[in-house]
Amino acid sequence: MATGAGAAVSGPGTSSWSEMLPEIIGCVLRRLPAASDRAALRSVCSSWRAAARCYPPSSRPLPLILCPGFTFASPFAVGDAMASAGHRLPLLGTPLEMDAYWGKCVGSFEDWLVCTRLCRSTPPCSWMGADDCCFLVNPFSSEAIYLPRPCAAHSFGTIQISVPLCNGNGNDEVVCTIHAPEYAMALCKVVLSAPPEAGANFFAELKVGSSCIIAAISQKVGEYKLAFCRPGMLSWCICEGNCIKRYIDIEFFQGKLYLVNISNGDLFVFEFGAHDCFPVVSRAEHCLIEKLPLIDGSDRQNYNLVQSDGKLLLVVRYFTGSCNQFTGVRVFALDFNSDPWRWIEMKGLDGKSILISSSCSKSFPASEYDEIEDDHIYFLDYFCPSFFPKALDNYAYRSQVYSIRDGRINPFLIGKGPMRNKGFPMWFCPSQ
Numbered sequence: 001m002a003t004g005a006g007a008a009v010s011g012p013g014t015s016s017w018s019e020m021l022p023e024i025i026g027c028v029l030r031r032l033p034a035a036s037d038r039a040a041l042r043s044v045c046s047s048w049r050a051a052a053r054c055y056p057p058s059s060r061p062l063p064l065i066l067c068p069g070f071t072f073a074s075p076f077a078v079g080d081a082m083a084s085a086g087h088r089l090p091l092l093g094t095p096l097e098m099d100a101y102w103g104k105c106v107g108s109f110e111d112w113l114v115c116t117r118l119c120r121s122t123p124p125c126s127w128m129g130a131d132d133c134c135f136l137v138n139p140f141s142s143e144a145i146y147l148p149r150p151c152a153a154h155s156f157g158t159i160q161i162s163v164p165l166c167n168g169n170g171n172d173e174v175v176c177t178i179h180a181p182e183y184a185m186a187l188c189k190v191v192l193s194a195p196p197e198a199g200a201n202f203f204a205e206l207k208v209g210s211s212c213i214i215a216a217i218s219q220k221v222g223e224y225k226l227a228f229c230r231p232g233m234l235s236w237c238i239c240e241g242n243c244i245k246r247y248i249d250i251e252f253f254q255g256k257l258y259l260v261n262i263s264n265g266d267l268f269v270f271e272f273g274a275h276d277c278f279p280v281v282s283r284a285e286h287c288l289i290e291k292l293p294l295i296d297g298s299d300r301q302n303y304n305l306v307q308s309d310g311k312l313l314l315v316v317r318y319f320t321g322s323c324n325q326f327t328g329v330r331v332f333a334l335d336f337n338s339d340p341w342r343w344i345e346m347k348g349l350d351g352k353s354i355l356i357s358s359s360c361s362k363s364f365p366a367s368e369y370d371e372i373e374d375d376h377i378y379f380l381d382y383f384c385p386s387f388f389p390k391a392l393d394n395y396a397y398r399s400q401v402y403s404i405r406d407g408r409i410n411p412f413l414i415g416k417g418p419m420r421n422k423g424f425p426m427w428f429c430p431s432q
Helices: 022-030 035-042 046-054
Strands: 064-067 071-073 103-109 112-118 131-137 144-147 151-153 159-166 173-178 182-184 187-192 214-220 223-229 237-241 248-253 256-261 267-275 278-287 300-308 311-320 322-335 342-345 353-357 361-364 376-380 395-403 409-416 426-428
Touching: 022 035, 022 046, 035 046, 103 426, 112 187, 131 187, 159 267, 173 267, 173 278, 187 248, 214 248, 223 278, 237 278, 248 300, 256 300, 300 353, 300 361, 311 353, 322 409, 353 426, 376 409, 376 426
Parallel strands: 103 187, 159 278, 353 376
Antiparallel strands: 064 071, 064 426, 103 112, 112 131, 131 144, 151 182, 159 173, 173 237, 187 214, 214 223, 223 237, 248 256, 256 267, 267 278, 300 311, 311 322, 322 342, 353 361, 376 395, 395 409
16 A cells, blocks of 8 residues: 555556556646645646646636645635635745744745745844745745845945935935845735746846846834845845835836835835846836825725736725724726826726735636635735634634625634734635
8 A cells, every 4th residue: 555645556557646647637637626636636746746737727726825834725615625724735845844934925926925934043133033035936836936035244335226206205215225235124025027937037138027026025123125136136126215114015017016005095106127137216206196085984094006907906995993993995996097197996896806915915807716706805914803813713814805896894714723823824826
């Protein structure tokens, strides 16, 4: 009897699991709607993983929730699998497998996760609480691409590039620093402009829309920074300015990076150029868009950016008093044809649903599936009322789902049992 994946069964006329015909594996894959099941099949052995690449799924799998400690939940699965968070994501020997407690995921793009590992230096080191390493990992193929260390010191000559902020207040500017002599960052959200394969060559010419630019938000001891890099670089380009000093949400759209202040809705757009192959801000603008009004019964708002079907959307949540008083949601699309630009409220999502989490927001073609409702917004972050689990709680996280059709807000419970690892859960929408 086989003792593990790929082990041969003894006796005449038997063969190992690894010798199964690729066509059979392809037939099985096509009948597995859940990404977790497909991942389990690919993790059996290298021959099954190779066969899976030759037989891509006929449809995109349902979204997953990647939980702290690199376990996952299948919130749209049916039956006993509903909201289960006890399964381990097969990372196939990637650098996180040996040290999952100290690692966290801060973003995703298609099949790639952006992961960091905490620096465990002892005080009074200035890097305490910063991230020691950062890399892209494809959990289904075991590919890993290392990015510059979020905490590093360099002996290279420091380069600073200043760009005035259009429509800013007086002398507002954005300053990009390359080869900073010392910096320490704790990354909380990372977005990519393109798949990493498109820009893996550090010496390739930087072309907007084709090369992979990586943008990261760092929050360490109340200090906020933006940072940019490309795969293969040795250091980050650190970006600072008044528009970054408070917490922002970011999203790439048509080669530009958009930033929104999550508390007051101020919108900024960065365009990129290159300096010695480093991505640097070549133009920065404060978009003078009319402020969105509060809705009745609310006194504060929270903003998130998400790209959906060729549109840049702004998802606005309204609260009263605190996050425990959730009063409403509105969705707006940015109208680039007006002068100045303006937000246009949407009454539907064109068959899509939106998935919002602290480090990753996605649009998903929900109308193609029976398991997930379209025109819904699924929130999974600490702005959800009573988000964190209490002692002896049966559920790990409480999130909310909002119907843009009828304006109803309902709880959406994720996981069973408390999560002890650091970090927050994150939406993950693999393509295979």
